[in-house]
Amino acid sequence: MSNDMLRSFFLGGFECSSHRRADGVRLDLLRTTTHDVLAGSDYRQLQNCGISTVRDGLRWHLIEVSPGQYDWSSFLPMLRGAAECQTEVIWDLCHYGWPDHLDIWSPEFVSSFSRFAAAAAELIRSETGRSGLYCPVNEMSFWAWAGGDSEKINPCATGRGAELKRQLVRAAIAAxxxxxxxxxxxxxxxxxxxxxxxxxxGDQAWQTEAENYRLSQFEATDLLTGCLEPELGGRIDNIDFIGLNFYPDNQWYLGGSTIPLGHHSYRPLSDMLVEAYERYRRPLVISETGAEGSAAPAWMHYVCSEVEDALRRGVPIKGICLYPVLDYPGWENDRTCEVGLLGTPGPGGERQVHHRLLDEMRRYGHLSDLARKAGSFADA
Structure with missing residues (x-):
């Protein structure tokens, strides 16, 4: 298997957010979905669905309970469960949450995170005998907006989004x-x-503002690769895969509503993937996608068909990650969000499979073959 291929083209992403909300309540989605205790069973169920690569996460706040002291008991069952059924895991090391003893704005946050990341990688290597796959800091752009400008999640600041984004980039580079x-x-x-x-x-000034906002989606990755502000230490070899999160509400009018799929202003996903690849010339992964309820199969059909088009245009896309792969309780109101391939567990730990969604994914099983050939179509 080449170094840019994953074990399965379709991935399952386990919601592992561990941030504090604006009211101070800390979320722990691995616990509330019971994935923390059912990890082995969940991985086996996904294997039965043809998914042998997943995104999952470490809960830094549970592991580093005091400065420099690591308790791996919350993580080892997941790590060993994946190894037992030969599931390949992309490990999120910081998914919006951090230990309470750290100030995210301080230099110590960066150095503490990098030490934690190294300790985690050493453990993963020693336990599995394999090199790891990592997403050091999840969704820096969203976190900067939600935590640095909008007071929605920790650190619940306003007017500090640009500062927070750069702090997260420093942490990712150091890690x-x-x-x-x-x-x-x-x-x-x-x-x-x-x-x-x-x-x-809108008028020309409004169009320019909208385009600048659109282009801001690339800023975190530009910082990480050194294309922007290289003094932060960014380099292109910091990234092996460009992960892109794409949901039904990811297109909107500046200052207005979501653009509905099918509207003339809705940009085809395939064109967006071509742009991202031409910008970074790195393999792409749809690192998150999904829709809720009855929209889930239709959304998967749209994403897969657009990915197929991009693959045929020579874009090396190595996977599509259904995220979250489990139904989960909403961040704000704990309502069950039916977005997953797998539902809530029964008495024996087995989860209900959402078969219409699985059928749609299986309909596009040929994408894995196209992904192995991607690049050969570029000059056709």
Missing amino acids: TDEIRKVDPQARFITAEPLINVSGGS
Whole structure:
């Protein structure tokens, strides 16, 4: 298997957010979905659905309970469960949450995170005998907006989004450097929103503002790769896969509503994927996608058909990650969000399979063959 291929083209992503909301309540989605205790069973169920690569996460706040002291008991059952059924895992090291003893704005946050990342990579290497796959910091762009400008999640600031984004980039770069010291063959992926912002019928100034907003989606990755502000330490080899998160509400009018699929202002996903690839010339992964309820199969059909078009245009797309792969309780109101391939567990731990969604994924099983050939069509 080449170094840019994953074990399965379709991936399952386990919601592992562990941030504090604006009211101070800390979320722990691995616990509330019971994935923390059912990890082995969940991985086996996904294997039965043809999914042998997943995104999953470590809960830093549970592991580093005091400065520099690591308790791996919350993580080892997941790590060993994946190894037992030969599931390949892309590990999120920081998914919006961090230990309470750290100030996210401080230099110590960066150094503490990089030490934690290295310790985690060393453990993963020693337990599995394999090099790891990592997403050091999840969705830096969204986190900067939600936590640095909008007071929606920790650190619940306003007017500090640009500052927070750069702090998260520093942390991701430092973590990547330290992981490579203990695991030189480790691979790294981003997970950043893929968006489109339209100026609608606004004047030229409004159109320019909309385009600038649209282009801001690339800023975190530009910082990470050193294309922007190289003094932060960014390099293109910090990334092996460009991960792109794409949902039904990822296109909107500037200052207005979501653009509905099928509207003339709705930009085809395939065109967005071509743009991302031409910008970075790295393999792409749809690192998150999905829709809720009855929309899920139709959305998967749309995403897969657009990915197929992009593959045939020579874009090397290595996977599509259904995220979250489990139904989960909503961040704000704990209502069950029926977005997953797997539902809530029964008495024996087995989860209900959403077969219409699975059928749609199986309909596009040929995408894995196209992904192995991607690149050969570019000059056709």
